[in-house]
Amino acid sequence: MTPEQLSETIVDALEALVADGAITLPDGVPTEVTVERPRQKGHGDYATNVALQLAKRVLVDEQGTNPRAFAELVAAQLTASAGIAGVEIAGPGFLNISVEAGAQGRVAADVVAAGAAYGASDAFAGETINLEFVSANPTGPLHLGGVRWAAVGDALGRIFEKTGAEVTREYYFNDHGAQLDRFSSSLLAWAKDLPVPEDGYGGAYIEEIARDVMAKEPDVLDLPDDEAQEVFRAVGVELMFAEIKQSLHDFGVEFDVYFHEDNLHQSGAVQKAIDRLTALGNTYTEDGALWLRTEKYGDDKDRVIVRSNGAAAYLSGDLAYYLDKRERGFDRCFIMLGADHHGYVGRMNAMCAAFGDEPGKNLEILIGQMVNLLRDGEPVRMSKRAGTVVTIDDLVEAIGVDASRYALARYHSDSPIDIDLDLWAKATNDNPVFTVQYAHARVSSLMRNAADLGVAAESHPELLTHEKEGDLLRALAEFPRVIKAAAELREPHRVARYLEDLAGTYHRFYDSCRVLPRGDEETGDLHRARLLLVDATRVVLANGLFLLGVSAPERM
RNA sequence: GCCCCCGUGGCGCAACGGAUAGCGCAACGGAUUUCUACUCCGUUGGUUGCAGGUUCGAAUCCUGCCGGGGGCGCCA
Numbered sequence: 001m002t003p004e005q006l007s008e009t010i011v012d013a014l015e016a017l018v019a020d021g022a023i024t025l026p027d028g029v030p031t032e033v034t035v036e037r038p039r040q041k042g043h044g045d046y047a048t049n050v051a052l053q054l055a056k057r058v059l060v061d062e063q064g065t066n067p068r069a070f071a072e073l074v075a076a077q078l079t080a081s082a083g084i085a086g087v088e089i090a091g092p093g094f095l096n097i098s099v100e101a102g103a104q105g106r107v108a109a110d111v112v113a114a115g116a117a118y119g120a121s122d123a124f125a126g127e128t129i130n131l132e133f134v135s136a137n138p139t140g141p142l143h144l145g146g147v148r149w150a151a152v153g154d155a156l157g158r159i160f161e162k163t164g165a166e167v168t169r170e171y172y173f174n175d176h177g178a179q180l181d182r183f184s185s186s187l188l189a190w191a192k193d194l195p196v197p198e199d200g201y202g203g204a205y206i207e208e209i210a211r212d213v214m215a216k217e218p219d220v221l222d223l224p225d226d227e228a229q230e231v232f233r234a235v236g237v238e239l240m241f242a243e244i245k246q247s248l249h250d251f252g253v254e255f256d257v258y259f260h261e262d263n264l265h266q267s268g269a270v271q272k273a274i275d276r277l278t279a280l281g282n283t284y285t286e287d288g289a290l291w292l293r294t295e296k297y298g299d300d301k302d303r304v305i306v307r308s309n310g311a312a313a314y315l316s317g318d319l320a321y322y323l324d325k326r327e328r329g330f331d332r333c334f335i336m337l338g339a340d341h342h343g344y345v346g347r348m349n350a351m352c353a354a355f356g357d358e359p360g361k362n363l364e365i366l367i368g369q370m371v372n373l374l375r376d377g378e379p380v381r382m383s384k385r386a387g388t389v390v391t392i393d394d395l396v397e398a399i400g401v402d403a404s405r406y407a408l409a410r411y412h413s414d415s416p417i418d419i420d421l422d423l424w425a426k427a428t429n430d431n432p433v434f435t436v437q438y439a440h441a442r443v444s445s446l447m448r449n450a451a452d453l454g455v456a457a458e459s460h461p462e463l464l465t466h467e468k469e470g471d472l473l474r475a476l477a478e479f480p481r482v483i484k485a486a487a488e489l490r491e492p493h494r495v496a497r498y499l500e501d502l503a504g505t506y507h508r509f510y511d512s513c514r515v516l517p518r519g520d521e522e523t524g525d526l527h528r529a530r531l532l533l534v535d536a537t538r539v540v541l542a543n544g545l546f547l548l549g550v551s552a553p554e555r556m
Numbered sequence: 557g558c559c560c561c562c563g564u565g566g567c568g569c570a571a572c573g574g575a576u577a578g579c580g581c582a583a584c585g586g587a588u589u590u591c592u593a594c595u596c597c598g599u600u601g602g603u604u605g606c607a608g609g610u611u612c613g614a615a616u617c618c619u620g621c622c623g624g625g626g627g628c629g630c631c632a
Contacts, residue, residue, distance in 0.1 A: 040576065049574065052612080067612080091575050092612065137632075179632050199631095261632095289630050300559075300628085307630040314632050339626050342560045369561060370626070411569080414561055416625060418568090423581095428594055430568095430581050438594060445592055453591095485572065497570060501579075511588090511596045518591085534591095556592080 001083050001103040002110075002477040003035040006046055009084065010035070013077040014050070022073060024059040037474060044088060044096030045104070045474060050074065051093040067093030104470060105461025105529070107477045111536035112457070119479045119543050124487060125164030130330035131157050134248065135172040138240040139183040141205050142247045142392040148368045148417075149336040150392065151408035151549065154253045155492035156334075158547045163487045168330070171248075171255045172321065175237060176262040177314065184233035187213060191221060191232070209236050247392050252401055252549045264320040270312055273320040274305060282354040292319075294350035297359075303347050319351055322363065326355075334490075336366045339416075366490060368413040374420045399424040402550045406433035409548050410496035427556075432500055436545065437553055439503035442510070443538040444554035450516055450531050457535050458528035468509040472533060475505045479540050483547070492548065499544045506537050 001009075010033050017023045030050075038047045051071035058070055068089060075087040075095055083103035088096045111118045133153030136146040157167045186200035190210040196202045213235045214220060220231045241258075248255065264270050274290070277283050282293045288308030292315070295302050305316045325333045337344065345367065349359035357363065373380040373390055375398075380390055395404050403424040410432060411417045429435050450457075464473060478498070486494040515530045517523050542552040 034574095036574090038575080039571085039578070043575075047575085052574080055612095094575065096575095174632065177632055182632095287630080291630090304630045309630080311630090313630065317632095339561065341627085343627050345560080367560075415569085416562075420568090423568095426594095431594095432580080434594075435580085438592085442592055442594095449591055489572065491572095493570090494572095497579085504579080507595065508597095510591080514591075516591050556594080 001099045002107060003037075003046060003481060005083075006048075006097065006099070007032045007035045009081050010048060010050060010074070010078065013074060013081055017073060017077050022060070023070070024062070025054070025057065026059065027057050030054075037478065038096065043090065043094075044086070045099045045470070046097045047090075048095050048097065049093075051089075051095060055093065071095055101465045101470070102462040104473050105464040106459070107473045108464070108529075108533045108536040109459035109461070111476055111539050112532060115539060116543060116546075118539055119162060119483050119547075121163050121480055121484055123163040123484050124160055127160075127165040128329055128331050129157075129160055129165045129167050130170055130325050130328075130333045131160075131167060131336070132170045132172055132334060133336040134253075135174070136244065137174050137179060138237050138244065139179055139201060140203070140240070142244050144371050144373065144390045144392070144395070145338050145340070147251075147392045147395060147404075148338070148371045148408050148413070150248060150251055150253050151405040152368065152413055152492055153336050155405075155409045155495070155548050156487075156490060158549065159483055159487045159492055159495065162483050162547060165487075168257060169253070169255045170257040170259055170325075173241065173258060173260045173262075174314075174317075175260050176265055176317065180233055180237065181229075184229045184236060187232040187236050188225065188229045191228075209239055212239055250401070251392060251396065252405065259321065261317045261321070264317050264324070265312060269320040269324060270316050273323045274316065276323065277319065277354055280354065280356065292351065292354060294347050294354065297350035297353035299346040299350040315347065315351070318348065322348075322351065323355065326357070326362065331362065332364065333362060334364050334366060336368065339367055339369045342367050364490075366413065369416040371408065372416070372418045374418050374422075376422065377420075379418070395419075402437070403431070403433050405549045406436075406496060409492050412491060412493050432496070433550065436496075436499045436503050436541065437550070438556055439506050440538065440541040440545065440552045441554060441556040443506065443534055443541065446515060446534055447531075447538060448554075453516060453523075455516060455523050455527055455531060457532035458525065459532055460525045460529035463526050463529045464533060466513055468505075468512050469530070469533060472505050472509045472537065475502050476536055476540050479544070486547075495544055495547050499541065499548075502537070502540060502544070506541075509533075 011029060011031065014029045018025055018029060033048055033050045035046050035048050038044060051067045051074055055065060055067040055070045058065060071089045071093040075089055078084055078087050078095070078097065083100050084097060085100045086098040090096050131153055133149040134142070134146040136142050154169065157169055160167050182197070182200050185197050186206050187210045189195065189197050189200065190206050191214060210232070213232050216235055217231050220228050223231065245258070274283065277292060283305070284291055284293065289304045290306035291302045292305045293302055303315055304313045305319065307313055322333065335348065345365050348365055349363065352359045352363040373395070398421045407419050407424050423431055424433070427434055482494055482498045486492055513530060515527065515534055517527055545552045
């Protein structure tokens with residue numbers, strides 16, 4: 001019996017009590033109730049706080065009651081329900097519920113039958129979601145700043161898809177404005193053997209790109225400087241686009257849309273967005289510049305969108321981009337940024353409201369704290385100007401894609417993280433990604449052995465009565481709720497933590513429950529039932545790793 | 557000065573307002589010649605930064621303080 005099914009059973013019990021006239025619920029019977037796994041052993045398989053939640057609103061004989069008295073009524077009704085082995089009242093009015101072994105054991109067959117689909121739900125069905133993440137400037141290779149969201153954003157996308165949403169992954173190239181002048185002048189400076197310009201970019205990649213541009217356009221240095229710089233800009237940016245896309249592809253992240261800021265300016269979309277906001281009365285002119293009334297919608301102050309020299313300010317691109325997404329039909333637009341951009345949250349939400357939309361719903365901005373790398377216990381320092389940049393490719397080269405993605409996705413994005421490269425490269429149990437992948441390999445090995453012995457999995461739910469079998473079944477039943485919570489809270493790390501728990505639970509089961517027959521022992525139903533449980537574990541480990549974009553190896 | 561995030565055993569972290577705050581590592585002591593030992597069991601270790609408040613119930617919500625990280629342009 002899964003928590004969802006138990007919730008239904010409890011709702012049915014409440015309805016039966018109402019139908020019998022035992023209680024009155026003026027606000028109606030809830031459609032679902034909270035069912036959780038008790039932390040403490042001895043508190044049953046599941047616990048619910050319905051009695052505490054509803055006690056204030058329930059009437060018995062037209063009178064109010066207290067949580068414990070109400071709990072007694074629910075417990076009596078529930079005890080008579082199918083699949084329930086026992087109910088105890090504890091503390092202020094918790095109901096601790098034990099489930100019959102047969103009802104519990106069916107989970108294994110359900111998981112295996114669902115296969116890759118196990119864990120899916122319709123919690124976000126009908127939602128059209130746009131996820132914008134990474135969006136690093138095309139003035140250099142992808143560095144560590146954007147990498148966290150590459151892993152977490154893609155995982156979140158997979159989680160939303162698993163809960164029924166339609167997801168578009170999108171990357172915004174800021175290929176408009178002064179930074180590209182700095183990029184192209186840096187390339188030109190290198191080509192002409194001049195020092196790195198003020199505010200320019202340094203580093204080995206500038207040299208590489210400049211060389212590549214010169215290889216493609218051998219006569220570039222014969223042109224006047226301004227024309228030469230234009231060639232370096234056009235060709236250099238194309239090369240950067242290609243390199244960034246390749247890095248992301250190698251990282252296992254596929255974007256559906258690469259959106260170019262420059263298009264918004266060329267197509268008139270920026271002007272259209274500004275006109276829209278002006279029509280809504282949310283702009284004004286002062287000191288020769290055009291301002292957006294963001295303060296009116298909760299920002300610290302108003303923001304310039306067209307500078308007094310006539311140039312569009314950076315925010316104007318964001319206005320047009322947001323409007324474009326909304327017009328493409330996205331109900332929910334997510335933008336994932338690093339902590340160094342948290343100052344944008346206020347103006348972006350205000351911008352959303354200025355269009356008449358609802359910040360937090362139509363536009364949701366997620367902030368991820370900083371990532372640092374540790375090598376030999378020492379932080380790896382970065383300087384963009386000196387060119388000592390740690391790139392996504394450097395990270396992958398050091399620990400591989402699987403460990404990189406797992407390491408970035410296993411922490412709450414509100415916490416800054418230090419990635420210890422030595423730890424994440426280890427093949428031991430203190431490396432979390434190893435722990436989970438190893439469990440999958442161990443399970444796969446067992447399945448192979450079973451096939452060699454000719455033992456086939458079979459469902460015998462009533463035979464799975466061992467304590468460790470119960471632990472494993474309950475853990476497997478938890479998976480859909482973990483995914484749902486991860487989606488609702490935008491917290492993919494919950495999936496990783498769950499998998500680590502599951503791996504531990506499996507190891508404990510494995511240690512005390514022999515699965516395959518030994519020697520010339522005859523194969524029995526318990527062997528087959530346990531093998532089904534092992535297969536179910538394999539399914540959940542594989543499905544969970546998939547959500548994180550991490551491979552599930554069959555051998556290690 | 558203002559804004560955002562964080563503060564939980566020695567270390568790294570978890571816990572959607574619920575019960576005796578969990579997990580991994582480290583430390584100590586055991587099991588087991590193993591269906592992948594890259595395993596399992598046990599022990600030690602906490603006033604959840606501090607002080608108030610809300611609640612039947614607070615690590616979690618609110619206020620103030622202390623400490624750490626990041627950010628505050630008519631740059632992009």
